[in-house]
Amino acid sequence: SSATTPIRATLFPGDGIGPEIAASVKQVFRTADVPIEWEEHYVGDEIDPRTQSFLTWESLESVRRNGVGLKGPMATPIGKGHRSLNLTLRKELNLYANVRPCYSLPGYKTRYDNVNLITIRENTEGEYSGLEHQVVRGVVESLKIITRQASLRVAEYAFHYAKTHGRERVSAIHKANIMQKTDGLFLKCCREVAKKYPEIKYEEVVIDNCCMMLVKNPALFDVLVMPNLYGDIISDLCAGLIGGLGLTPSCNIGEGGIALAEAVHGSAPDIAGKNMANPTALLLSAVTMLRHLELQDKADRIQDAILNTIAEGKYRTADLGGSSSTTEFTDAICDHL
Protein backbone atom coordinates (compact mmCIF):
# COMPACT_ATOMS: atom_id res chain seq x y z
CA SER A 1 0.00 0.00 0.00
CA SER A 2 2.98 2.33 0.41
CA ALA A 3 3.08 2.52 -3.38
CA THR A 4 -0.39 4.07 -3.62
CA THR A 5 -0.74 7.85 -3.72
CA PRO A 6 -2.02 9.04 -0.36
CA ILE A 7 -5.58 10.30 -0.16
CA ARG A 8 -5.90 13.66 1.55
CA ALA A 9 -8.60 13.92 4.21
CA THR A 10 -9.56 16.76 6.53
CA LEU A 11 -9.35 16.14 10.28
CA PHE A 12 -11.09 18.29 12.86
CA PRO A 13 -9.77 16.99 16.19
CA GLY A 14 -12.37 19.17 17.89
CA ASP A 15 -12.69 20.16 21.55
CA GLY A 16 -12.47 18.45 24.93
CA ILE A 17 -11.60 14.77 24.48
CA GLY A 18 -11.47 15.38 20.69
CA PRO A 19 -7.68 15.73 20.36
CA GLU A 20 -7.10 12.61 22.53
CA ILE A 21 -9.40 10.38 20.50
CA ALA A 22 -8.17 11.93 17.22
CA ALA A 23 -4.62 10.97 18.26
CA SER A 24 -5.89 7.43 18.71
CA VAL A 25 -7.29 7.39 15.15
CA LYS A 26 -4.01 8.71 13.75
CA GLN A 27 -2.02 6.03 15.58
CA VAL A 28 -4.33 3.20 14.44
CA PHE A 29 -4.29 4.44 10.81
CA ARG A 30 -0.48 4.63 10.86
CA THR A 31 -0.23 1.10 12.24
CA ALA A 32 -2.66 -0.26 9.65
CA ASP A 33 -0.76 1.53 6.88
CA VAL A 34 -3.84 3.39 5.69
CA PRO A 35 -2.93 5.60 2.71
CA ILE A 36 -4.47 8.74 4.21
CA GLU A 37 -2.72 12.05 4.72
CA TRP A 38 -4.55 14.19 7.28
CA GLU A 39 -5.06 17.92 6.82
CA GLU A 40 -5.68 19.08 10.39
CA HIS A 41 -7.92 22.01 11.17
CA TYR A 42 -8.82 23.38 14.57
CA VAL A 43 -11.83 25.46 15.45
CA GLY A 44 -10.70 29.07 15.69
CA ASP A 45 -10.91 31.12 18.89
CA GLU A 46 -12.62 34.03 17.16
CA ILE A 47 -15.42 34.35 14.67
CA ASP A 48 -14.38 34.15 11.04
CA PRO A 49 -16.49 36.82 9.31
CA ARG A 50 -16.56 34.70 6.15
CA THR A 51 -18.40 31.83 7.89
CA GLN A 52 -20.01 33.81 10.75
CA SER A 53 -18.74 31.09 13.08
CA PHE A 54 -15.62 29.80 14.82
CA LEU A 55 -14.97 27.53 11.84
CA THR A 56 -12.48 29.05 9.49
CA TRP A 57 -13.16 29.42 5.79
CA GLU A 58 -9.94 27.48 5.13
CA SER A 59 -11.20 24.47 7.08
CA LEU A 60 -14.44 24.35 5.07
CA GLU A 61 -12.46 24.72 1.85
CA SER A 62 -10.30 21.81 2.96
CA VAL A 63 -13.35 19.51 3.27
CA ARG A 64 -14.70 20.71 -0.09
CA ARG A 65 -11.37 20.10 -1.78
CA ASN A 66 -10.70 16.70 -0.20
CA GLY A 67 -14.29 15.46 -0.28
CA VAL A 68 -13.66 13.38 2.85
CA GLY A 69 -13.06 14.21 6.47
CA LEU A 70 -13.32 13.13 10.07
CA LYS A 71 -14.73 15.35 12.77
CA GLY A 72 -14.23 15.12 16.52
CA PRO A 73 -16.80 16.57 18.92
CA MET A 74 -17.12 20.36 18.96
CA ALA A 75 -18.29 22.17 22.06
CA THR A 76 -20.98 24.73 21.36
CA PRO A 77 -19.48 28.00 22.62
CA ILE A 78 -21.82 29.93 24.87
CA GLY A 79 -22.33 33.43 23.57
CA LYS A 80 -24.13 35.39 20.92
CA GLY A 81 -23.55 36.47 17.37
CA HIS A 82 -22.31 33.26 15.83
CA ARG A 83 -23.77 30.14 14.32
CA SER A 84 -23.48 26.72 15.96
CA LEU A 85 -20.48 24.85 14.58
CA ASN A 86 -22.42 21.76 13.66
CA LEU A 87 -25.13 23.81 11.99
CA THR A 88 -22.50 25.78 10.04
CA LEU A 89 -20.93 22.57 8.80
CA ARG A 90 -24.29 21.11 7.86
CA LYS A 91 -25.38 24.22 5.95
CA GLU A 92 -22.07 25.20 4.35
CA LEU A 93 -21.26 21.68 3.17
CA ASN A 94 -24.88 20.81 2.46
CA LEU A 95 -24.64 17.61 4.51
CA TYR A 96 -27.97 16.12 3.52
CA ALA A 97 -27.80 12.60 4.92
CA ASN A 98 -26.63 11.30 8.29
CA VAL A 99 -25.73 7.63 8.16
CA ARG A 100 -25.38 5.58 11.34
CA PRO A 101 -24.41 1.94 11.21
CA CYS A 102 -25.63 0.16 14.34
CA TYR A 103 -24.43 -3.36 15.02
CA SER A 104 -23.98 -5.39 18.18
CA LEU A 105 -20.39 -5.44 19.34
CA PRO A 106 -19.45 -9.04 19.99
CA GLY A 107 -18.20 -9.38 23.53
CA TYR A 108 -19.96 -6.29 24.82
CA LYS A 109 -23.20 -7.58 26.22
CA THR A 110 -26.38 -5.56 25.81
CA ARG A 111 -30.01 -6.67 25.71
CA TYR A 112 -29.62 -7.77 22.08
CA ASP A 113 -26.79 -9.46 20.25
CA ASN A 114 -28.16 -9.51 16.73
CA VAL A 115 -28.48 -5.83 15.82
CA ASN A 116 -27.17 -5.03 12.37
CA LEU A 117 -28.93 -2.09 10.84
CA ILE A 118 -28.24 1.28 9.24
CA THR A 119 -30.25 4.44 9.86
CA ILE A 120 -30.19 7.11 7.16
CA ARG A 121 -31.60 10.45 8.25
CA GLU A 122 -32.53 13.36 6.00
CA ASN A 123 -30.50 16.15 7.53
CA THR A 124 -31.58 19.47 5.98
CA GLU A 125 -35.32 20.03 6.26
CA GLY A 126 -38.49 18.65 7.87
CA GLU A 127 -39.24 20.12 11.30
CA TYR A 128 -35.63 21.37 11.50
CA SER A 129 -36.04 24.06 8.87
CA GLY A 130 -36.03 26.71 11.61
CA LEU A 131 -39.33 28.25 10.47
CA GLU A 132 -41.19 28.97 13.68
CA HIS A 133 -43.25 31.99 14.62
CA GLN A 134 -46.04 33.22 16.84
CA VAL A 135 -49.35 33.65 15.08
CA VAL A 136 -51.05 35.46 17.94
CA ARG A 137 -50.40 35.42 21.67
CA GLY A 138 -50.68 31.82 22.88
CA VAL A 139 -50.54 30.31 19.40
CA VAL A 140 -47.30 29.41 17.65
CA GLU A 141 -46.64 27.73 14.35
CA SER A 142 -43.73 25.61 13.13
CA LEU A 143 -43.43 24.73 9.47
CA LYS A 144 -42.38 21.27 8.40
CA ILE A 145 -40.83 21.51 4.97
CA ILE A 146 -40.49 18.45 2.76
CA THR A 147 -39.19 18.88 -0.76
CA ARG A 148 -39.08 16.49 -3.65
CA GLN A 149 -35.44 17.36 -4.23
CA ALA A 150 -34.21 16.56 -0.70
CA SER A 151 -36.41 13.45 -0.43
CA LEU A 152 -35.22 12.00 -3.74
CA ARG A 153 -31.62 12.78 -2.79
CA VAL A 154 -31.74 10.96 0.55
CA ALA A 155 -33.76 8.05 -0.88
CA GLU A 156 -31.26 7.71 -3.72
CA TYR A 157 -28.46 7.66 -1.18
CA ALA A 158 -30.21 4.97 0.90
CA PHE A 159 -30.75 2.62 -2.05
CA HIS A 160 -27.27 3.22 -3.39
CA TYR A 161 -25.89 2.47 0.08
CA ALA A 162 -27.95 -0.73 0.32
CA LYS A 163 -26.78 -1.90 -3.07
CA THR A 164 -23.09 -1.13 -2.55
CA HIS A 165 -23.01 -2.53 1.00
CA GLY A 166 -24.66 -5.88 0.32
CA ARG A 167 -27.88 -4.95 2.08
CA GLU A 168 -31.20 -6.50 1.05
CA ARG A 169 -33.92 -4.19 2.21
CA VAL A 170 -34.76 -0.51 2.63
CA SER A 171 -37.56 0.53 4.99
CA ALA A 172 -38.98 4.03 4.65
CA ILE A 173 -40.15 5.27 8.05
CA HIS A 174 -43.08 7.71 8.04
CA LYS A 175 -46.37 8.91 9.45
CA ALA A 176 -48.08 9.50 6.13
CA ASN A 177 -51.45 8.40 7.50
CA ILE A 178 -51.50 11.69 9.46
CA MET A 179 -48.86 13.85 7.70
CA GLN A 180 -50.44 13.13 4.35
CA LYS A 181 -48.83 15.86 2.27
CA THR A 182 -45.33 15.98 3.79
CA ASP A 183 -44.63 12.36 4.63
CA GLY A 184 -46.77 11.43 1.66
CA LEU A 185 -44.33 13.22 -0.65
CA PHE A 186 -41.38 11.65 1.15
CA LEU A 187 -42.85 8.17 0.53
CA LYS A 188 -43.69 8.95 -3.07
CA CYS A 189 -40.04 9.86 -3.67
CA CYS A 190 -38.83 6.68 -1.93
CA ARG A 191 -41.14 4.58 -4.13
CA GLU A 192 -39.85 6.27 -7.25
CA VAL A 193 -36.26 5.51 -6.33
CA ALA A 194 -37.17 1.95 -5.24
CA LYS A 195 -38.30 1.21 -8.80
CA LYS A 196 -34.76 1.82 -10.02
CA TYR A 197 -33.41 -0.79 -7.58
CA PRO A 198 -35.51 -3.92 -8.19
CA GLU A 199 -32.89 -6.09 -6.46
CA ILE A 200 -33.45 -4.25 -3.14
CA LYS A 201 -36.65 -5.03 -1.24
CA TYR A 202 -38.64 -1.96 -0.27
CA GLU A 203 -41.16 -1.52 2.52
CA GLU A 204 -42.90 1.30 4.37
CA VAL A 205 -43.26 1.27 8.14
CA VAL A 206 -45.21 3.74 10.26
CA ILE A 207 -42.90 5.39 12.82
CA ASP A 208 -44.78 4.30 15.96
CA ASN A 209 -44.92 0.70 14.82
CA CYS A 210 -41.23 0.97 13.84
CA CYS A 211 -40.30 1.95 17.44
CA MET A 212 -42.21 -0.99 18.83
CA MET A 213 -40.59 -3.41 16.39
CA LEU A 214 -37.09 -1.99 17.07
CA VAL A 215 -37.25 -2.54 20.81
CA LYS A 216 -38.91 -5.94 20.45
CA ASN A 217 -36.68 -7.33 17.73
CA PRO A 218 -34.14 -5.02 16.05
CA ALA A 219 -33.10 -7.87 13.74
CA LEU A 220 -36.29 -7.15 11.76
CA PHE A 221 -34.57 -4.18 10.11
CA ASP A 222 -31.81 -3.69 7.56
CA VAL A 223 -31.55 -0.13 6.12
CA LEU A 224 -33.96 2.55 7.40
CA VAL A 225 -34.46 5.89 5.64
CA MET A 226 -36.48 8.72 7.15
CA PRO A 227 -37.20 12.43 7.41
CA ASN A 228 -35.15 14.59 9.79
CA LEU A 229 -37.02 14.47 13.12
CA TYR A 230 -37.81 10.75 12.97
CA GLY A 231 -34.18 10.11 12.07
CA ASP A 232 -32.90 12.14 14.99
CA ILE A 233 -34.95 10.07 17.44
CA ILE A 234 -34.67 6.63 15.85
CA SER A 235 -30.90 6.89 15.38
CA ASP A 236 -30.38 7.54 19.11
CA LEU A 237 -32.80 4.75 19.94
CA CYS A 238 -30.68 2.43 17.80
CA ALA A 239 -27.47 3.66 19.48
CA GLY A 240 -29.04 2.65 22.77
CA LEU A 241 -29.69 -0.86 21.45
CA ILE A 242 -25.97 -1.53 21.09
CA GLY A 243 -24.54 0.12 24.19
CA GLY A 244 -24.69 3.89 23.87
CA LEU A 245 -23.14 6.92 22.27
CA GLY A 246 -19.53 6.03 23.16
CA LEU A 247 -19.65 3.21 20.63
CA THR A 248 -21.72 4.62 17.79
CA PRO A 249 -20.16 5.99 14.62
CA SER A 250 -21.81 8.18 12.02
CA CYS A 251 -21.06 9.73 8.67
CA ASN A 252 -22.57 12.81 7.04
CA ILE A 253 -22.99 12.80 3.28
CA GLY A 254 -22.98 16.10 1.45
CA GLU A 255 -23.38 17.66 -1.93
CA GLY A 256 -20.98 16.37 -4.55
CA GLY A 257 -20.31 13.19 -2.58
CA ILE A 258 -18.63 14.82 0.44
CA ALA A 259 -18.34 12.42 3.39
CA LEU A 260 -17.69 13.88 6.83
CA ALA A 261 -17.56 11.14 9.46
CA GLU A 262 -18.11 12.00 13.11
CA ALA A 263 -18.67 10.39 16.47
CA VAL A 264 -22.13 10.88 17.86
CA HIS A 265 -21.03 11.98 21.34
CA GLY A 266 -19.94 15.43 22.57
CA SER A 267 -16.67 16.82 23.90
CA ALA A 268 -17.07 15.18 27.35
CA PRO A 269 -15.58 18.10 29.35
CA ASP A 270 -15.82 16.03 32.56
CA ILE A 271 -13.08 13.63 31.41
CA ALA A 272 -11.16 15.81 28.92
CA GLY A 273 -7.37 15.81 29.29
CA LYS A 274 -7.42 12.77 31.59
CA ASN A 275 -6.55 10.08 29.03
CA MET A 276 -9.81 8.32 29.91
CA ALA A 277 -11.96 8.77 26.81
CA ASN A 278 -13.15 5.83 24.76
CA PRO A 279 -11.97 6.40 21.16
CA THR A 280 -14.22 3.64 19.75
CA ALA A 281 -16.96 5.88 18.33
CA LEU A 282 -14.46 8.10 16.49
CA LEU A 283 -12.43 5.09 15.34
CA LEU A 284 -15.55 3.38 13.95
CA SER A 285 -16.53 6.69 12.33
CA ALA A 286 -13.11 6.72 10.66
CA VAL A 287 -13.91 3.18 9.47
CA THR A 288 -17.11 4.46 7.82
CA MET A 289 -14.94 7.05 6.07
CA LEU A 290 -12.69 4.27 4.75
CA ARG A 291 -15.73 2.36 3.52
CA HIS A 292 -16.90 5.51 1.73
CA LEU A 293 -13.48 5.61 0.04
CA GLU A 294 -13.95 1.93 -0.82
CA LEU A 295 -10.88 0.97 1.19
CA GLN A 296 -12.81 -2.10 2.39
CA ASP A 297 -9.75 -4.18 3.36
CA LYS A 298 -8.37 -1.49 5.63
CA ALA A 299 -11.81 -0.83 7.06
CA ASP A 300 -12.37 -4.52 7.85
CA ARG A 301 -8.95 -4.94 9.44
CA ILE A 302 -9.34 -1.91 11.70
CA GLN A 303 -12.91 -2.74 12.63
CA ASP A 304 -11.91 -6.32 13.52
CA ALA A 305 -9.01 -5.09 15.64
CA ILE A 306 -11.31 -2.73 17.58
CA LEU A 307 -14.02 -5.35 18.09
CA ASN A 308 -11.52 -8.04 19.06
CA THR A 309 -9.91 -5.75 21.62
CA ILE A 310 -13.29 -4.99 23.19
CA ALA A 311 -14.37 -8.64 23.04
CA GLU A 312 -11.15 -9.86 24.65
CA GLY A 313 -12.04 -7.62 27.59
CA LYS A 314 -8.47 -7.16 28.84
CA TYR A 315 -8.26 -3.52 27.81
CA ARG A 316 -11.41 -1.49 28.13
CA THR A 317 -11.97 2.15 29.00
CA ALA A 318 -13.92 3.19 32.11
CA ASP A 319 -17.23 3.80 30.28
CA LEU A 320 -17.23 0.08 29.33
CA GLY A 321 -16.45 -0.94 32.89
CA GLY A 322 -12.69 -1.30 32.41
CA SER A 323 -9.71 0.59 33.81
CA SER A 324 -7.57 1.18 30.72
CA SER A 325 -6.52 4.61 29.56
CA THR A 326 -7.20 5.88 26.04
CA THR A 327 -3.59 5.17 25.08
CA GLU A 328 -3.52 1.64 26.59
CA PHE A 329 -6.73 0.73 24.76
CA THR A 330 -5.33 2.22 21.52
CA ASP A 331 -2.04 0.31 21.92
CA ALA A 332 -4.05 -2.91 22.39
CA ILE A 333 -5.92 -2.25 19.11
CA CYS A 334 -2.58 -1.66 17.36
CA ASP A 335 -1.27 -4.96 18.77
CA HIS A 336 -4.30 -6.71 17.25
CA LEU A 337 -3.45 -5.11 13.92
Ligand code: NAD
Ligand atom coordinates in the same frame (compact mmCIF):
# COMPACT_ATOMS: atom_id res chain seq x y z
P1 NAD B 1 -21.12 14.48 25.97
O1 NAD B 1 -21.42 13.44 24.94
O2 NAD B 1 -19.90 15.29 25.75
O3 NAD B 1 -20.99 13.78 27.40
C1 NAD B 1 -22.03 13.02 28.02
C2 NAD B 1 -21.43 11.96 28.96
O4 NAD B 1 -20.86 10.92 28.18
C3 NAD B 1 -20.28 12.51 29.82
O5 NAD B 1 -20.33 11.92 31.09
C4 NAD B 1 -19.03 12.07 29.10
O6 NAD B 1 -17.92 11.88 29.93
C5 NAD B 1 -19.47 10.77 28.46
N1 NAD B 1 -18.77 10.49 27.19
C6 NAD B 1 -19.02 11.07 25.98
N2 NAD B 1 -18.18 10.60 25.06
C7 NAD B 1 -17.37 9.71 25.69
C8 NAD B 1 -16.28 8.89 25.26
N3 NAD B 1 -15.84 8.89 23.98
N4 NAD B 1 -15.66 8.11 26.17
C9 NAD B 1 -16.09 8.09 27.44
N5 NAD B 1 -17.11 8.83 27.91
C10 NAD B 1 -17.74 9.63 27.04
O7 NAD B 1 -22.41 15.41 26.07
P2 NAD B 1 -22.59 16.83 26.80
O8 NAD B 1 -21.85 16.82 28.09
O9 NAD B 1 -24.03 17.07 26.77
O10 NAD B 1 -21.92 17.89 25.82
C11 NAD B 1 -20.62 18.46 26.02
C12 NAD B 1 -20.30 19.42 24.88
O11 NAD B 1 -20.28 18.71 23.64
C13 NAD B 1 -21.32 20.55 24.69
O12 NAD B 1 -20.62 21.74 24.41
C14 NAD B 1 -22.12 20.11 23.48
O13 NAD B 1 -22.63 21.21 22.75
C15 NAD B 1 -21.10 19.37 22.68
N6 NAD B 1 -21.66 18.35 21.76
C16 NAD B 1 -21.10 18.29 20.52
C17 NAD B 1 -21.54 17.30 19.63
C18 NAD B 1 -20.90 17.24 18.27
O14 NAD B 1 -19.91 17.91 18.02
N7 NAD B 1 -21.41 16.47 17.36
C19 NAD B 1 -22.52 16.38 20.01
C20 NAD B 1 -23.04 16.46 21.29
C21 NAD B 1 -22.61 17.46 22.16
